[in-house]
Amino acid sequence: MKTILLIEDDEIIRENTAELLEMAGYAVLTAENGQLGVAQALATKPDLVVCDIMMPVLDGYGVLQIFNQNKHLAGVPFIFLTAKTERTDLRRGMALGADDYLTKPFDKAELLSAIGGRLNRFQHLKPEYAPTTQGLGEFLDDASALGNLSSLSADRKAHAVRKKQDVYLEGDEPTRVYFVQAGRVKTVKITDGGKELITGLYGPGEFFGYLALLDHTPHTDSAVAVDDAELVYIPQDDFTQLLLRNTAVGQQFIRLLAGRVRERETQLLAMAYSSIRRRVADVLLRLHEQAGAEGSIQLARDDMAAMVGTAPESLIRTLSEFKADGLVELMPKCIRVLEPEKLRRARW
Numbered sequence: 001m002k003t004i005l006l007i008e009d010d011e012i013i014r015e016n017t018a019e020l021l022e023m024a025g026y027a028v029l030t031a032e033n034g035q036l037g038v039a040q041a042l043a044t045k046p047d048l049v050v051c052d053i054m055m056p057v058l059d060g061y062g063v064l065q066i067f068n069q070n071k072h073l074a075g076v077p078f079i080f081l082t083a084k085t086e087r088t089d090l091r092r093g094m095a096l097g098a099d100d101y102l103t104k105p106f107d108k109a110e111l112l113s114a115i116g117g118r119l120n121r122f123q124h125l126k127p128e129y130a131p132t133t134q135g136l137g138e139f140l141d142d143a144s145a146l147g148n149l150s151s152l153s154a155d156r157k158a159h160a161v162r163k164k165q166d167v168y169l170e171g172d173e174p175t176r177v178y179f180v181q182a183g184r185v186k187t188v189k190i191t192d193g194g195k196e197l198i199t200g201l202y203g204p205g206e207f208f209g210y211l212a213l214l215d216h217t218p219h220t221d222s223a224v225a226v227d228d229a230e231l232v233y234i235p236q237d238d239f240t241q242l243l244l245r246n247t248a249v250g251q252q253f254i255r256l257l258a259g260r261v262r263e264r265e266t267q268l269l270a271m272a273y274s275s276i277r278r279r280v281a282d283v284l285l286r287l288h289e290q291a292g293a294e295g296s297i298q299l300a301r302d303d304m305a306a307m308v309g310t311a312p313e314s315l316i317r318t319l320s321e322f323k324a325d326g327l328v329e330l331m332p333k334c335i336r337v338l339e340p341e342k343l344r345r346a347r348w
Contacts, residue, residue, distance in 0.1 A: 002119060003027045005046035007037035007063060008081065009055040013104070017050070017111070024112055034058030038066050041073055048119055050111075053082040064098060077118040081106065158230040161185075167209075167223035167231065174212035174219060176233045180204050183229025186303065187221045198306040201226070201299075203290060213239060226303065279308045280318040281343050284328065288337040296334040322346070 004026045008014040011032070018028045029046060031037035035058040037051065049067070053060035060080055067073040079100040100114045158181045161167060167178065167185060178185070180202050187200040187208060199221050202208045212219045213236055274282075283304060287297040305315040319335070322328045327343045329336040337343060 001025065001027050002047040003029060003044065004115065005029045005031070005037060005041055005049045005051075007031045007034060007049065007051040007055070007060070009033055009052060020108055020111070021115075026115075034060060034063040037063055041067070041076070042070075045072060046076060048077040048079065048115060050079050050081050050115070053080055079114055079118065081111075158182075158232050161225045161229045161231055163225055163228050165225050167225065168219055170220060170222045171218050174209060174236065176209065176235055177207055177213060177239045178209045178223070179232040179234060180206050180208070181230040181232055183225060183227040185223055185229055185231070186226050187223050188306065189221045196306045197309055198303060201287075201290075201307065207234075210239065226299070276308070276310055276314055277318055277321070277346075279310065280315060281322070281346060283307050284322075284335070284337055285340060285344060287335075288340055296331075296336050298334045 004021050006014060006018055006021065006028055008017065008030070009032050014030055014032065018030050021028045029040050029044060031040050033055045034051070037049075038058070040046075041049070049063075051060045051063055060082070064078055064080075067076060067078065077099045079102060080098045081102050081104060083104045099118050102111060102114060161183070168174075170189065182204055184201060184203045185208060186198050186202075189197050189199055191197060200208060208223065209219070284297070287299065287304075288295075291297055301312050301315060305312040308315055319328065319330060322343065323330050325342075325346065327337070327339050327346060329338055
């Protein structure tokens, strides 16, 4: 049973609304002012809050601000209930993070619909998302709806980026998250010896550039377009609001980030301890999986060598060995993995 916290100073409205919600199958906590409402929420975390704005002691805006600043309460769906109809009040409530706004006198069906819809969107977050392009996309779609934000990438202008053009450089201050609409982008680091190491390769439907925003540090690598690409820029404030307003959203995103971090750790460990044959096979298998139904890997040999962490000559020699074994097909502009399972066993 879902618990609704109703904060309303008008006794008649409070009692009638509480009765309605209980008849609809909700457990109801009530408070006659904002201060008592916050105390109720801290004692028993509600699944949703219905809160009047104009109240004694602590008004609805103050209640929502406390919720947003409290780790235990941040992200609880919040519906304002008020007799005030001025647009300035509406904007202020939504700017603070209210999920919905109903005007008194309200229709009972309208109130139940607002509560049911908000709870359904809150529950829409899956318990787990795969640490893949699809999983990240599903998560952001769900989280965007949950946070009452416009879609992070929809209805935004796509920016054309030419092949080999820098998106950002190592040391730049982060100002946005990037969504790849078309083409591919690589993130790279330059070693002390001047060699390029590719730390990530991002294709359509993937986001990048968020680690520096989360860490509040300059970018630790550079991003460069591999092909002619189209990128959508997501402002830092929109991205931060998504994470901060909903605890569940933040937790899910952390899981996805952990998957990316594990990938990078695996890459670094492989370069330190694995043979060149295994490293090339691992990169081929990863790129083969990303290619999906298309099947062909279209990446310059120099870029592939930078992903492996070896010289292009060593990469080409190993690819030739895999070709001789019938595991891959080498063409001037692409590579096709013919036997992925055999290639996986051939790493050893």
